Every structure is written in structure tokens, then in C-alpha cells.
Amino acid sequence: MKKKSRRKATIRDVAELVGVHHSTVSRALSRNKQSKISPSVVRKIERAAEKLGYFPNLVASSLKQNRSFAIGVLIPDLMNPVFPPIIRGIQDTVESIGYTVITANTDDEERKEQEALRMMQGRSIEGVIIATARREDPIVEECIKREIPFVLVNRMVDRVDVNAVIVDEDFAVRSTLDHLINLKHRRIAHIAGPPHTSTGFERANTFKNYMRLHNLEPDLVVVADKFTAEEGARGLKKLLGIDNSFTAVVAGSDLIALGCIDAMAEVGLMVPENVSIVGGNDIPFLSRMNPALSSVAIPKYEMGSQAAKVLLEVIAGERETPLVMRMQPRLIVRNSTAPAPR
């Protein structure tokens, strides 16, 4: 019995115990097909499997079926609070039907993205959810070329023939600007996210257009090279060097907003007394900071969940035409915005 517990029981072990061929066991245990195995044998096999502590070797199964019941997820960095809810949304929906997810952090480095994709392909993942897309993205191109099912989440590429679950950035900045303009702000600056990302690019574009629509000069736009607090701070300092007449800033993300607030604190600018600020993404706990950050909330968990559903459809071959789904964000007004000072 030492030997028995030594290595995992296989399908052949239970076949032997029952006295049938191992293929019969295989069929008996995979209930999906109408497998033509008599109920009595099925029961005997199930009992034997139970007794031996048998459970299927997913690896062997994957090899044979050339599918792995696994999907990959590419994110920039797990420690960025935007991503855990997205991932959780993905996991919850795919796990419910027996899939597992493999995530990889790419730190926005193309080399790591390539490596991760390689690794995932080596593991025969059936599809990928990509949260790292740049507007021109070699990884996306490669997925297309290799015909790997994929869905973009949060960030989009410049082509439209892809599946994506993203947010209505237009709506996001319009509602932000509406709010600020209602508060009588006129000199509004924008610390934009990186222009090679759709989120950074689109929001900056809409910002400019919508400002003009309101006859406001959209001249105070500076870009942050990353969605980080450091870059946000750098951006705001640069802005101060150019023009300090602004009374409000629209930040490309919450992290960027945090950096802006830090930079303003350094020069004695108070939020919201001197300048109002609104962030983006609404990451957790920022509602409790001082001042509580006004932000555009995006449905992170749902986006993950939806992206997963779409991916599963693609994998199952149920979806032919590309789908881009724009989720509606919601401006949450807290204490970092106030009427424009006179």
C-alpha cells in the first residue's frame, strides 16, 4: 500500500480494480457525452475512483485534447489596485466552468509581454485577456497572427476588429468637465496618461474637444509617461513651470492625481481650496483620503467578468464578429473638488 499512495492513481488503476478497460473508465467519468456506459458500471467505477482517491490528470487530458481549460491574463502590475478586481472578475467567471487563469505581470515592458505570451502558449492556454494593450501593440498583432483568441480589457488598440471591454472615456471626461465647469472653473488643466495607451490618448482628445466646445482654451495639457504617482507629480511640476493660472486639474488616473496632489502640497497649493482635482478609475480606499478624491469610477470587476465571458464565447467558436463593449463610468464627487476660487 506504500506503493499505492506513492504515486497518484490513474485511470488504469481504477479500471483494473473494477475489471474493465481503462477507456471505459474514461468514458464513465466524463459525463458530458452520452457515453453509452451502463449505469451500473458507471456506479462501480465511481465508487472505485472514490476509493482510490483518483482524480484526473489535467495535464494528460490537455495534451490529448489539445486544450488546457486555462486562459492567460496579461496585466502591467498586480500591485496596481486597478487590476485585482478585474482579475477577480475574470477568475470568478471562468472558474465556474472549470477553467483556470494564469496571470503574468509585464511592467509595461515588451520583452516581458513576449515572454509571458510564450509561456502561456507553451501551456496551451486557450485564450488571453490583455490588459496591457498599447494603441499599436505587437502582442495583439501576434495573437491575431497566431489566431489566439483574445479580448482586450480596459485598454484598446487603434484597430477596431478586435474584442474589447473598455470604458466610455468620452463620457468620463465629459462628465468630469461638466462638473468642473459647473463649479465655475475656467482654467482647467489635464495631466494626461501616456498617449500610446488608448485611455491616455482618448481622454486627452476628448478633453481638448470638449473644452473648445465650451469656449475654453485647452492649452494646459501635459502628459505623464506612466500611470503612476511619480509621473503625476512630474507632470504637475512641469505644468506649474508653464502656467500656474489653472484652478482645476483633470488627472489621467487616480495614481496620477495622487502625484499631482503631492506636487501641489510641495508648493503650498491646497486641494480643493486653491485647486480642484479629479482622478480616474476610483481605486479603493481613496475615498477615505484627505481630501477624499473625486474620481471617475469604472466597473472593474464587471469588466473582467464581461471580458471573460466574451473570451469564452470566442473560444467556444460562438462569436465570429468582433465586439467592443464600452462600459459606462460614473463620476463620484467627493471632497477634492470645490467651486473655483475667485
Next chain:
Amino acid sequence: MKKKSRRKATIRDVAELVGVHHSTVSRALSRNKQSKISPSVVRKIERAAEKLGYFPNLVASSLKQNRSFAIGVLIPDLMNPVFPPIIRGIQDTVESIGYTVITANTDDEERKEQEALRMMQGRSIEGVIIATARREDPIVEECIKREIPFVLVNRMVDRVDVNAVIVDEDFAVRSTLDHLINLKHRRIAHIAGPPHTSTGFERANTFKNYMRLHNLEPDLVVVADKFTAEEGARGLKKLLGIDNSFTAVVAGSDLIALGCIDAMAEVGLMVPENVSIVGGNDIPFLSRMNPALSSVAIPKYEMGSQAAKVLLEVIAGERETPLVMRMQPRLIVRNSTAPAPR
């Protein structure tokens, strides 16, 4: 060529292109062994592999070698900010040597833990890092029984013959009590984490002992059933019902502390003017809240990283005797603690 790109190139395709046996290709491509393949052939094979876009099928390799170069990680919930850094620490260290990690959320439900472990075993993971341990933990027992290499992280079990990377909870509560006592607090309450977790249990124990050591009555202890803000709020309300003479509270975790603060706000208690509070774990961004939460920081990333290293040693058979590693936490004093009101 359609057909070629249709399906992934295999080792046999490469072999055919070069005109050698596929086993030769296998040996040529796995450099580790002194594989006795002539350099010229190796070069030809590498070129052919490159040309065909070949990369190894990890699944097949896993099946044959009965190892998967994958480890599992069991966490309660990815969305709890404590875990992403731990996971990132794990990922970074194992990925550097070609392993991948599969994480599963268990929501502290035993059923999900069992399922997750099953799934991981089915995928032939070589070991597990467990962040979900309760003091008596059936999953841990099962790992022992099945001889699955594992390392506990953050939480410990009651037995000591296991590998674990945890924090010196004793030190944690002693330094927070020192701090509070220095501030002349005498009536100090403790909202403890769940007593079925080592962290909840140990901290509560140390709290009581260390209070007595200072001739203070440790009577104000109430337990939260989970490490959540909701439970923290519930705990504090219960405390208020018992005795409201306390001027400081030691919370079992940051999330519990947040709940306490909320509950206190409801009844008009101000932090830190009326009561001081210190949290645990020091999750990100709470330094920016109002008031900035004093907390006991734990080296989350390093804990993950260390746990991964230990696990890899166990897997490699390089570690026989169990190791429990206690990482030193650090009290970070911010604005949620102040001298005791008179």
C-alpha cells in the same frame, strides 16, 4: 503553408526540416544536460526551430516528466490589498527560473479551498504556497498526507513541523502597545482578528500578556470574525456596548481599523482626538487617509519572495527540516494616534 501555420510546430517538424530524429531535436534544445549533440547540428536545429516558430509544448513535457514547473497559491481574496504584493513577490521569484504560478481565491471557504487544491493537483503543480491557513487546517493536513510540498505565508498553523514565512506578531503588538503606553493611554482595547487564525490568536494573546506586564487590565478584547471593515465596525460597536472608557484601540488589521473608525464616526468619536487607533499590515494608500492610519507594516513582497524561495528548495529536495521564518514588522506612526485625552 496554410497547413503549417494551422497548428503549432512540434519537435518532429523541426526534426524533419533538419533531417534528424526528433529525439535529437529534444536533446539539442534542452541545454541543461551535456546532451552530446554536435554543435553544428545544434545550430542547424536552432535555426530550423526559429524558422518554424517552434516552442516547446510545456504540457507534453509536464506529462512525461511528471512535473509542471508550476506552483499554486491559495489566498482568501485577491481584492484584499494585503495579497497582491505577496503574490507579486512569489511570481517574481519563481518566474525567474521558469516556473509559473496559479492562484486561487478561496474566500475563506473550505469547500473552495478543497476545490482549488484538487484543481492544482490535477495540473500537477509541484508545490503550494498557502496564505489561507487556519490554526487547524484540513488543507495543510491534506498536503502533508499527500506529500505535496507547501509553505505557509502570513498565517501559521498550530503545529510547528511545517515551513512558514510569517511575521513576528509578538513584536508587532509589543511595539504598538509601547507606543500607546508612552502616549499615556491606560484603557486600551483590542479588536482581535478571528481566533482561528494564528495572526488573530497570537496578537490577542500577546496583547493580554503584555498589558498585564504593564499592570493594565486587558479586559477590553472583542473578536472580529473576519479581517474586514464590516467586522471591525461590528466589533467596535460591541465594545462600546460593554465599556466606553477606552482611549485607544489596537486593531487586528488595517481593514478592521477602518471599520472601527467608521463605527466611531457614527457615534461622534474623533480619531485621534478622542481615541487613538493603530492598524496592522499597513496596506497601501492608508497613509493618505484622514487621519493617516498608524499601522504595523509587514514586508509583504519579501514574505512572498521568501516563501517562494523556501518552496523551491523543498521542491528541489534541498530542504529536509522544516523552517519557520518570522519577519520583523515595523510600527509606522502616523496621525491616528495621539496622547491620551485627560
Next chain:
DNA sequence: TGAAAAAATGCAAACGGTTGTAGGGTGGCA
């Protein structure tokens, strides 16, 4: 009652690598 249809099970070949061992070629040395 017997033949044909239907149902249940067995057989064997995969899936794509790895690896022990056998065999072919080359060079060294007497």
C-alpha cells in the same frame, strides 16, 4: 426462435515531448 438493430465495452492509436539503450560513424593508435 433467429436475425438484425442497438447498446455497451474493448482495442489501439494517438497527443508531443523525454530518455535508456542500441547502433553507426569517426578517429586514434599500434
Next chain:
DNA sequence: TGCCACCCTACAACCGTTTGCATTTTTTCA
């Protein structure tokens, strides 16, 4: 020139499942 080593490389079996097809068993019905 001949023999023996010694490198390389080829062969084949195997890892645990799945699955088309053959075969056996059971059922059906004339």
C-alpha cells in the same frame, strides 16, 4: 591496415487521457 573507443544520433517506449472503430453483448421484433 585493423581494431577498439568514443561520440553522436536513431529507435522505441512511455507519461495518462481521449476517441474512432471493431467487437461483443443485449435488446428488439418479425
